[in-house]
Amino acid sequence: MDDKVIKILIVDDSGFMRMVLKDIIEKQKDMKVVGIAKTGLEGVEKAIQLKPDVITMDVEMPELNGLEAVKIIMKKRPTPIIMVSSLTSKDSEITIEALENGAVDFIQKPAGSVSWTFRTVADELLEKIRNAAKVDVTKMTMRRIKPKKPRISTMLRGQKIVLIASSTGGPRSLDTIIPNLPKGINVPVVVVQHMPPGFTNSLAKRLDKISELHVKEAEDNEELKPDTVYIAPGNYHLGLKASGSKVYTFLDQSDKINNVRPAADFTFDLAAEIYKSNIIAAVLTGMGKDGAKGAFKIKHYGGKIIAESKETCVVYGMPKAVVEENYADFVLPNYEIADKIVELLGGK
Structure with a gap:
């Protein structure tokens, strides 16, 4: 053969x-x-x-x-x-x-x-x-390293947001990152994982069982709350819109972006317009380049970008695109990302 x-x-x-x-x-x-x-x-x-x-x-x-x-x-x-x-x-x-x-x-x-x-x-x-x-x-x-959960001595300031993009291999990395974000970070977390309907809900429920933060599948016209992780539902782009001092989700079924829906670029782009420099975005394992254009816009407004390193990526595609364009402020294995997020939020 x-x-x-x-x-x-x-x-x-x-x-x-x-x-x-x-x-x-x-x-x-x-x-x-x-x-x-x-x-x-x-x-x-x-x-x-x-x-x-x-x-x-x-x-x-x-x-x-x-x-x-x-x-x-x-x-x-x-x-x-x-x-x-x-x-x-x-x-x-x-x-x-x-x-x-x-x-x-x-x-x-x-x-x-x-x-x-x-x-x-x-x-x-x-x-x-x-x-x-x-x-x-x-x-x-690979033996998955159990990171020490970061401690936060005081409630962190709100008005910030954490964004995460992932595709192939994403559930393993999310399983390392989300459960190690401590309660009290006082910001919402939005995750765009490339998956079809039904599977994103199962992912949210599984992560919710093992995390201090509340994890749920995002719904239409839902106010973003602190200490809550929102998983973009399969077959919908997840958008964000501001109304006064509050930010709400919306679900969108416009054309696929980067051949996927949900697409991280859709969410990153709208979040950048609202939160400006108050964004911490992580681009994790996955094929293609989804998240790279959105990372560029976040960088333009002064936000911080974390790329998962090749060391722990199942597929070093999405993070590689971010690194090669010099958008990444930090390139880290998945077991160091939760700690870095908390540090960037001001919790250390």
């Missing part, structure tokens, strides 16, 4: 889905299905035996679900894994947890667990497989 051919293991309990995935993949000259597994347990065994370059992993399966299979594979034979998830509350929650435990990315089945319309996302699947094959899997298995 040609070294350039991506070897793929399909793990799915649905015979139909296995057939569709295999058909989509094997039409590509640069891909080859080297194995098929019907259960999570069989998937683990074949991952070790066949040594694939990429694994597509169903979420709900007998014997061992996708999350548990991911955990074992990442310990025994680390491999880039793409979760194949249906849009149910349970599946989206498991998918988010799988991303935090080593899965590289996920793709959503268009309509339920056995979808006759899965071919509509074929191009997206193939792009994700090619991108996953390039990921340095050691980034997914």
Whole structure:
């Protein structure tokens, strides 16, 4: 087999889905299905035996679900894994947890667990497989350093805002940053994570359970409150608008920016007009350049920009664009970002 051919293991309990995935993949000259597994347990065994370059992993399966299979594979034979998830509350929650435990990315089945319309996302699947094959899997298995939570002796001044942009690999970095922001920072935090509807809500709920700050999916026309993290909902740009001394959210379904919606550039641009120099923005792991134009505008007004360093990025794309344009004031591994945010807010 040609070294350039991506070897793929399909793990799915649905015979139909296995057939569709295999058909989509094997039409590509640069891909080859080297194995098929019907259960999570069989998937683990074949991952070790066949040594694939990429694994597509169903979420709900007998014997061992996708999350548990991911955990074992990442310990025994680390491999880039793409979760194949249906849009149910349970599946989206498991998918988010799988991303935090080593899965590289996920793709959503268009309509339920056995979808006759899965071919509509074929191009997206193939792009994700090619991108996953390039990921340095050691980034997914790095021992995550538990940062010391910054202490704040007094309530920080308000009138500031923290903005965070993330994409592929983002849930892992957010899982390191958000729970380590202490209550009492007294500012709102707005997160733009590239994800479809449903998954952003699951991400918000999971982070809320492990954080001192309140984490929620943003709603339309909602006043920004201090000590609250707002996750941009999937398929909507998240805008900010000022009314007197208050700032409100709004949801927007205008065209995609940087081929994504929500886009960080949309949020960063509007926030810069309102908060001027009182912004701390962090651009985390992800493909593409979303956040770079917004970072430029924030810098123009005197705000501060943090870029996640290559050391902890699953995909060093979005932060790299910010660094290469010299917009970054600080380039830090994800486990140092919460501490820097608090320091910049005046809490140390």
